[in-house]
Amino acid sequence: xxxxxxxxxxxxxxxxxxxxxSRCLAIRVPAPQKIxxxxxxxxxxxxxxxxxTESLALRIAHKSKRNLRRAILMLQIAHAENxxxxxxxxxxxxxxxxxxxxxxxxxxxxxxxxxxxxxxxxIYELTVNLIPPTTIIRVMSERLMENVDDQLKHxxxxxxxxxxxxxxSGDRAEVHITAFMARFMQIYKQWSDSWFM
Numbered sequence: 001x002x003x004x005x006x007x008x009x010x011x012x013x014x015x016x017x018x019x020x021x022s023r024c025l026a027i028r029v030p031a032p033q034k035i036x037x038x039x040x041x042x043x044x045x046x047x048x049x050x051x052x053t054e055s056l057a058l059r060i061a062h063k064s065k066r067n068l069r070r071a072i073l074m075l076q077i078a079h080a081e082n083x084x085x086x087x088x089x090x091x092x093x094x095x096x097x098x099x100x101x102x103x104x105x106x107x108x109x110x111x112x113x114x115x116x117x118x119x120x121x122x123i124y125e126l127t128v129n130l131i132p133p134t135t136i137i138r139v140m141s142e143r144l145m146e147n148v149d150d151q152l153k154h155x156x157x158x159x160x161x162x163x164x165x166x167x168x169s170g171d172r173a174e175v176h177i178t179a180f181m182a183r184f185m186q187i188y189k190q191w192s193d194s195w196f197m
Contacts, residue, residue: 015168037061037071044072050079055087063091070094096131097139103181104143111185120178133173137164137180144184152191159183 010016013026032040038057045052052075060078064071077092078085093101103119126136141160145153163180167173 031066032068034058034061034066037064037066037068040068041071041075044075045079045085048079050085052085053087056085056089056091060091096126096129099126100136100139101143104140104147107181107185108144108147108188111189116178116182116185119181120174123174123177123181127174133167133177134164136173137167137177140177140180148188149191152187155187156184159187 008016008020008024013021016024035058038054038061041057041060042052042054045057056078060071060074064074073094074091077094078089081092082089092098099122103122106115107119109115123136127133137160141156145156148156159180163176163183166179167176170176
Protein backbone atom coordinates (compact mmCIF):
# COMPACT_ATOMS: atom_id res chain seq x y z
CA UNK A 1 0.00 0.00 0.00
CA UNK A 2 2.93 2.36 0.58
CA UNK A 3 4.25 1.73 -2.94
CA UNK A 4 1.16 1.31 -5.06
CA UNK A 5 -2.51 2.30 -5.00
CA UNK A 6 -5.07 0.86 -7.39
CA UNK A 7 -8.21 2.72 -8.42
CA UNK A 8 -11.00 0.52 -9.75
CA UNK A 9 -13.99 1.99 -11.54
CA UNK A 10 -17.33 0.21 -11.99
CA UNK A 11 -20.96 1.03 -12.63
CA UNK A 12 -22.40 -1.64 -10.34
CA UNK A 13 -20.76 -2.54 -7.02
CA UNK A 14 -22.90 -5.68 -6.76
CA UNK A 15 -20.84 -7.28 -9.56
CA UNK A 16 -17.59 -6.89 -7.60
CA UNK A 17 -16.74 -10.02 -5.59
CA UNK A 18 -16.98 -9.75 -1.79
CA UNK A 19 -13.27 -10.40 -1.00
CA UNK A 20 -12.25 -7.55 -3.31
CA UNK A 21 -15.00 -5.24 -2.07
CA SER A 22 -13.96 -5.76 1.57
CA ARG A 23 -10.39 -4.65 0.78
CA CYS A 24 -11.43 -1.46 -1.00
CA LEU A 25 -12.68 1.92 0.06
CA ALA A 26 -15.87 2.51 -1.95
CA ILE A 27 -16.47 6.05 -3.12
CA ARG A 28 -19.70 6.79 -4.95
CA VAL A 29 -19.33 9.42 -7.64
CA PRO A 30 -22.73 10.59 -8.92
CA ALA A 31 -23.34 11.13 -12.62
CA PRO A 32 -22.86 14.74 -13.76
CA GLN A 33 -25.89 17.01 -14.08
CA LYS A 34 -27.17 17.84 -17.57
CA ILE A 35 -25.96 21.44 -17.33
CA UNK A 36 -22.45 20.20 -16.42
CA UNK A 37 -22.44 17.86 -19.42
CA UNK A 38 -23.58 20.71 -21.69
CA UNK A 39 -20.75 22.92 -20.39
CA UNK A 40 -18.25 20.10 -20.97
CA UNK A 41 -19.53 19.64 -24.56
CA UNK A 42 -19.08 23.36 -25.21
CA UNK A 43 -15.52 23.14 -23.88
CA UNK A 44 -14.78 20.15 -26.13
CA UNK A 45 -16.21 22.00 -29.15
CA UNK A 46 -14.13 25.09 -28.33
CA UNK A 47 -10.95 23.00 -28.00
CA UNK A 48 -11.68 21.29 -31.35
CA UNK A 49 -12.34 24.65 -33.11
CA UNK A 50 -16.04 24.34 -33.89
CA UNK A 51 -19.13 25.92 -32.40
CA UNK A 52 -22.06 24.31 -30.65
CA THR A 53 -25.14 26.14 -29.43
CA GLU A 54 -26.20 25.88 -25.81
CA SER A 55 -29.58 24.39 -26.77
CA LEU A 56 -27.94 21.63 -28.85
CA ALA A 57 -25.51 20.87 -26.01
CA LEU A 58 -28.46 20.55 -23.62
CA ARG A 59 -30.33 18.28 -26.07
CA ILE A 60 -27.29 16.01 -26.33
CA ALA A 61 -26.90 16.02 -22.53
CA HIS A 62 -30.56 15.04 -22.14
CA LYS A 63 -30.35 12.23 -24.72
CA SER A 64 -27.13 10.88 -23.17
CA LYS A 65 -28.98 10.16 -19.89
CA ARG A 66 -26.27 11.87 -17.82
CA ASN A 67 -23.46 9.75 -19.32
CA LEU A 68 -20.58 12.07 -20.25
CA ARG A 69 -18.77 9.53 -22.44
CA ARG A 70 -21.97 8.89 -24.41
CA ALA A 71 -22.59 12.64 -24.77
CA ILE A 72 -19.09 13.26 -26.18
CA LEU A 73 -19.52 10.41 -28.66
CA MET A 74 -22.90 11.82 -29.75
CA LEU A 75 -21.26 15.21 -30.27
CA GLN A 76 -18.51 13.55 -32.31
CA ILE A 77 -21.07 11.76 -34.52
CA ALA A 78 -23.07 14.97 -35.03
CA HIS A 79 -19.94 16.94 -35.91
CA ALA A 80 -18.69 14.26 -38.33
CA GLU A 81 -22.01 14.20 -40.22
CA ASN A 82 -22.75 17.96 -40.29
CA UNK A 83 -20.61 20.85 -41.44
CA UNK A 84 -22.37 23.25 -39.11
CA UNK A 85 -24.11 22.42 -35.83
CA UNK A 86 -27.30 24.30 -34.93
CA UNK A 87 -30.55 23.82 -32.97
CA UNK A 88 -32.02 21.60 -35.74
CA UNK A 89 -29.07 19.20 -35.94
CA UNK A 90 -30.23 15.59 -35.60
CA UNK A 91 -28.73 13.72 -32.65
CA UNK A 92 -28.15 10.12 -33.65
CA UNK A 93 -27.65 7.09 -31.47
CA UNK A 94 -24.59 4.89 -31.70
CA UNK A 95 -24.64 2.64 -34.78
CA UNK A 96 -24.82 -0.41 -32.48
CA UNK A 97 -27.95 0.99 -30.79
CA UNK A 98 -29.61 1.32 -34.18
CA UNK A 99 -28.56 -2.28 -34.86
CA UNK A 100 -30.26 -3.42 -31.63
CA UNK A 101 -33.37 -1.41 -32.53
CA UNK A 102 -33.53 -3.25 -35.86
CA UNK A 103 -33.29 -6.60 -34.05
CA UNK A 104 -36.10 -5.58 -31.67
CA UNK A 105 -38.29 -4.39 -34.55
CA UNK A 106 -37.84 -7.70 -36.36
CA UNK A 107 -38.76 -9.87 -33.35
CA UNK A 108 -41.76 -7.64 -32.65
CA UNK A 109 -42.97 -7.96 -36.24
CA UNK A 110 -42.70 -11.74 -36.53
CA UNK A 111 -42.23 -14.53 -34.01
CA UNK A 112 -40.75 -17.30 -36.15
CA UNK A 113 -37.62 -19.48 -35.79
CA UNK A 114 -36.10 -17.96 -38.95
CA UNK A 115 -36.40 -14.45 -37.45
CA UNK A 116 -34.80 -15.66 -34.21
CA UNK A 117 -31.93 -17.21 -36.16
CA UNK A 118 -31.25 -13.94 -38.02
CA UNK A 119 -31.42 -12.02 -34.74
CA UNK A 120 -28.95 -14.48 -33.17
CA UNK A 121 -26.48 -13.83 -36.00
CA UNK A 122 -26.78 -10.07 -35.45
CA ILE A 123 -26.19 -10.52 -31.70
CA TYR A 124 -23.05 -12.47 -32.53
CA GLU A 125 -21.86 -9.56 -34.71
CA LEU A 126 -22.44 -7.14 -31.83
CA THR A 127 -20.44 -9.26 -29.36
CA VAL A 128 -17.62 -9.70 -31.89
CA ASN A 129 -17.47 -5.91 -32.14
CA LEU A 130 -16.98 -5.75 -28.34
CA ILE A 131 -20.40 -4.44 -27.32
CA PRO A 132 -20.79 -5.72 -23.73
CA PRO A 133 -23.47 -8.45 -23.48
CA THR A 134 -25.01 -6.85 -20.39
CA THR A 135 -25.40 -3.61 -22.35
CA ILE A 136 -27.01 -5.48 -25.25
CA ILE A 137 -29.62 -7.18 -23.05
CA ARG A 138 -30.33 -3.95 -21.13
CA VAL A 139 -30.78 -1.81 -24.25
CA MET A 140 -32.81 -4.56 -25.89
CA SER A 141 -35.19 -4.88 -22.93
CA GLU A 142 -35.64 -1.09 -22.76
CA ARG A 143 -36.36 -0.94 -26.49
CA LEU A 144 -38.83 -3.84 -26.35
CA MET A 145 -40.71 -2.27 -23.43
CA GLU A 146 -41.29 0.90 -25.46
CA ASN A 147 -43.49 -1.00 -27.90
CA VAL A 148 -45.50 -3.46 -25.80
CA ASP A 149 -48.57 -3.38 -23.60
CA ASP A 150 -48.08 -2.48 -19.93
CA GLN A 151 -49.04 -5.97 -18.73
CA LEU A 152 -46.03 -7.45 -20.57
CA LYS A 153 -43.43 -5.03 -19.19
CA HIS A 154 -42.93 -6.77 -15.83
CA UNK A 155 -42.40 -10.10 -17.64
CA UNK A 156 -39.79 -8.54 -19.92
CA UNK A 157 -37.93 -7.07 -16.93
CA UNK A 158 -38.10 -10.38 -15.07
CA UNK A 159 -36.75 -12.47 -17.96
CA UNK A 160 -34.10 -9.89 -18.89
CA UNK A 161 -32.81 -9.98 -15.29
CA UNK A 162 -33.06 -13.80 -15.23
CA UNK A 163 -31.00 -14.25 -18.41
CA UNK A 164 -28.53 -11.53 -17.44
CA UNK A 165 -27.88 -13.33 -14.14
CA UNK A 166 -27.40 -16.62 -15.99
CA UNK A 167 -25.05 -14.85 -18.38
CA UNK A 168 -22.72 -13.97 -15.48
CA SER A 169 -22.12 -17.65 -14.72
CA GLY A 170 -22.16 -18.95 -18.30
CA ASP A 171 -19.51 -19.01 -20.99
CA ARG A 172 -21.22 -17.76 -24.15
CA ALA A 173 -23.29 -14.61 -23.69
CA GLU A 174 -24.92 -14.93 -27.13
CA VAL A 175 -26.71 -18.09 -25.98
CA HIS A 176 -28.33 -16.29 -23.06
CA ILE A 177 -29.29 -13.24 -25.14
CA THR A 178 -30.83 -15.56 -27.75
CA ALA A 179 -32.72 -17.36 -24.96
CA PHE A 180 -34.07 -14.00 -23.77
CA MET A 181 -35.20 -13.13 -27.31
CA ALA A 182 -36.88 -16.53 -27.69
CA ARG A 183 -38.62 -16.07 -24.32
CA PHE A 184 -39.82 -12.60 -25.38
CA MET A 185 -41.12 -13.94 -28.70
CA GLN A 186 -43.04 -16.68 -26.88
CA ILE A 187 -44.59 -14.22 -24.38
CA TYR A 188 -45.45 -11.69 -27.08
CA LYS A 189 -46.96 -14.34 -29.38
CA GLN A 190 -49.13 -15.73 -26.56
CA TRP A 191 -50.29 -12.23 -25.63
CA SER A 192 -51.10 -11.21 -29.21
CA ASP A 193 -52.96 -14.51 -29.89
CA SER A 194 -55.08 -14.12 -26.74
CA TRP A 195 -55.75 -10.45 -27.51
CA PHE A 196 -57.09 -11.17 -31.01
CA MET A 197 -59.30 -14.08 -29.88
